[in-house]
Amino acid sequence: MEDVLRPVVVIGGSIVVTIILVWLADRMLRKIDAVHPETPLWGLLRRCRIPAQVVLCAALLRGAYDETGLAPVDEHEAGVGQALTLVLIAATAWLLIRAAAAVVESSYTRYAASGRDAARVRRVRTQVTLIQRVVTATLIIVAAAAMLLTFPEMRAVGASMLASAGLLGIVAGIAAQSTLGNLFAGLQIAFGDMVRIGDTVVVDGEWGTVEEITLTFLTVRTWDERRITMPVSYFTGKPFENWSRGGAQMTGTVLFHLDHSAPVEKMRQRLYEILQECEDWDGRSWSLVVTDTTPTTMVVRALVTARDADAVWAVRCQVRERMIEWLRTEHAYALPRIATAPAPLGHQEVPRDGRRD
Known part of the structure; x- marks a missing residue:
């Protein structure tokens, strides 16, 4: 009877204690979130329920698995402990x-709710997105390294790995030169405020909006819903147009080629x-002037303003x-009109004396 109760108590007790503690923590976070609705952190932390469990x-289980008394566990005690350790590190x-x-x-949501400058909000969004990606990559690398170090064989080769780290670092640096360049370019974009998520840019003659920025590539959504994926090093090594720098307001022109008699x-x-009557015009400025003339037409330029690139296009x-x-x-x-004249009927020969009949 004891052989049956002990594994049930150990395994079942661990599961029950886990469920109760996580449920209590979830209820506490729910109450705190209801008391402080201005801070979304507590509600967002509830997403951690499953990994916390x-x-x-x-x-x-890692601390009490050897108390189960099960024969398979006793026979493979080291393997079971190793597996639980790996699960614990990954979780x-x-x-x-x-x-x-x-x-x-939570930090970005609070800043976006209180910030009035759309450009600064986009800048913060870009920075926190890249910071989150860096933190995620770092945690994954550290967890993978910790899991590998739990194997005795990995610890034994640690000294030789450290001894050859200099040579491997040189080889890896040469092999991953492009990747490392994009990585540092991504950090430069994030903290140098060169381009932000939501900015309107023109790259390689394509007009679009920056949709995503990662540590290695950047995605631009064009006006016709296409996605252009470019390495972030492009934006640190080549010139590009950023229509959202210094404010989203824009000035647009419309050219008319008309007859000289145009009023x-x-x-x-x-x-x-x-x-x-145009809802997209922001009322800042407008004008209409003659900017050029040719023997047959003149060029009339209308100048209009709008709040952003989409609005100025509509205007x-x-x-x-x-x-x-x-x-x-x-x-x-x-x-504009095209002046025409009757074409000559044909070539007429002129007599040698220069007189026509």
């Missing part, structure tokens, strides 16, 4: 990653009427469409 259960890393993600997300003053008044399209429609219906003579 694994850590606690693995720790309890601890999982728990720390979840907790770090909760802290980072410029009436066009100026019509532009103002169009902008008054430009609306101004172009409505102004052309107005010219076509009210002042058709102002549209």
Whole structure:
């Protein structure tokens, strides 16, 4: 009877204690979250329930597995202890990653709620995202190293590994030169405020919005929903346009090629009427001037402003469409015309004396 009760008490007791303790901690976090709704940290920490259960259960079993009295456990005591140790290390890393993600997300959410500068909010978002990735990668590497060091064979070769670390470091540095370059470029972007998540950029002639930044690559979502993935080292080694630097407001132009008889003053008044009815125009500035002329046409430039790149595109399209429609219906003579002349009927020979018949 004792042979049956002991494993049930040890294993079942560990599971029951784990469930009770994690349930109590979850209820405490729920109550704290209800009392302090302005801080999302407590609610986010509830995501750690599953890894906390694994850590606690693995720790309890690791300390009491040899008390079960089961024959398979006694025969493979070292293997069972090694397996529980590996599970405990992996679960601890999982728990720390979840907790770090909760802290980072809570900090960003509070800053975004109180911050009024959209550019600074995007900058903080970029930085905390990369910091979270660095912390996650570091914890995974440390956990993997700790798991390997639990094997006696790995400890035995530790001295030889340290002795050859210099040569391996040189070889690895040469082999991973591009990867390390992108890694440092990612950190430079995060803390150098060169480009942020949500910025409007133009790279290689493509206009889009920065959607994701990692330690090695950056994703730009174009206006037609395509994704351009580029190494982050591109943004530290080549020039690019960042339309969101210094504020999201933008100025756009619309060019009209018209006949010299076009009513410029009436066009100026019509532009103002169009902008008054345009919701995307921010009201900061507008103008309409003649910027160039040719023997057959003149170039009229309309200048408009908007709150961001998407809005200025919409304003430009609306101004172009409505102004052309107005010219076509009210002042058709102002549209460009092509002058033509009758072509000669053919070549006529001239007599040697220079007179025509």
